Amino acid sequence: MNVMNASPRRKELTRLAAQLFVQEGFDRTTVRMLAQEMGIKSGSLFHHFKDKQEILAAVIEEGTQNALSIAKAALQKCDDDPEARLHAMARAHLETLFADRNAHVVALFEWRRLDPDASAHLSHLRDAYEALWVDVIDDALAAELIHGDRFLVSRFILGALNWTVRWYDPSGPRTPDDLADELVAMIMAR
């Protein structure tokens, strides 16, 4: 078994697992289904992952790491203007969400299936990501771009953004950037 490595093979298996977890849900996805999708037998799966839990953790870790680095890059690319940063953050959020949709759907809706250890470890990653948001929103409030309670405002924004995975159709006329811009327009004081 590969301890905590990130071989290309394991990455590919993780990607396939994410897809199945979205289709069927974590609990209904059996190790036999996973193995078949990967083109191997169920026993062989445990050469790559210690147990089924570890596959879930790998999927979520992958997605959250990506989100974090994309958001950081997006924020660095724009100057200190609060409005630009708000736009950039919303765009980055939706960009990751749909570039890596399967992993994020799993992270959003199967988080509770993680065992306590994995959950604790991944919580730090998620907190680091949310800290970026808090920062951006605080600046927007200070600049009076938006109004309201900082806690509530950030929850509402993240809720609206995360919920998009339930209805957004990438083959439709709108791009993720369109969504981001429309949301920011909706909440900005005019």
Add this chain to the structure above:
Amino acid sequence: MNVMNASPRRKELTRLAAQLFVQEGFDRTTVRMLAQEMGIKSGSLFHHFKDKQEILAAVIEEGTQNALSIAKAALQKCDDDPEARLHAMARAHLETLFADRNAHVVALFEWRRLDPDASAHLSHLRDAYEALWVDVIDDALAAELIHGDRFLVSRFILGALNWTVRWYDPSGPRTPDDLADELVAMIMAR
């Protein structure tokens, strides 16, 4: 077995099932766990419900029916002012969401576990509820209380509201009405 009835006993069992489904998730909730929570043996469960699926459907139906009638009542109580209607609808949404939290969490996050027949039946109920929202939002747009694409705006609002079940703590200082008012304030043009 009781076919499609709503005996008090069955209603109570449905309530208990909703609680367990939230705690454990539908798939991880076994009929033995359900039975124990209800104070009966697992076999007896199937006197009240045809199968496990039917319990899930009962939970979701109960919650959605409540949401529909509360929203209708709230809208009838206020006059035709678009702003009042928007407030009323947001308040009604959160009122049901937390009065009947378990059922709604199940409806929001376990919907996909429904078999196709139950899903089709319950979709009509849900559509009826969402139609109320579309109506209210159209009026608000026409009155220029809010701006933007009607489709996107309604999705964002429902997303922000539904996501509250993931973070709202009823024992905290804020009431559901506070949340509703703050959200409406956030999206209203000033």
Add this chain to the structure above:
DNA sequence: TATTTACACTAGCGCTTGCTTGGTTACTTA
């Protein structure tokens, strides 16, 4: 060349799952 490593296989163990069966008990109604 000898040894290790990575990756896959077959076979199946021990357990849990949703659900069924056949029967009992307590209450209501004719």
Add this chain to the structure above:
DNA sequence: TAAGTAACCAAGCAAGCGCTAGTGTAAATA
């Protein structure tokens, strides 16, 4: 008082579950 019915129970079946043990083999390493 007899019949009917709603609610329950004990026992267990067949299928499916996660995971393990032991083995084979080709490529990389010493």
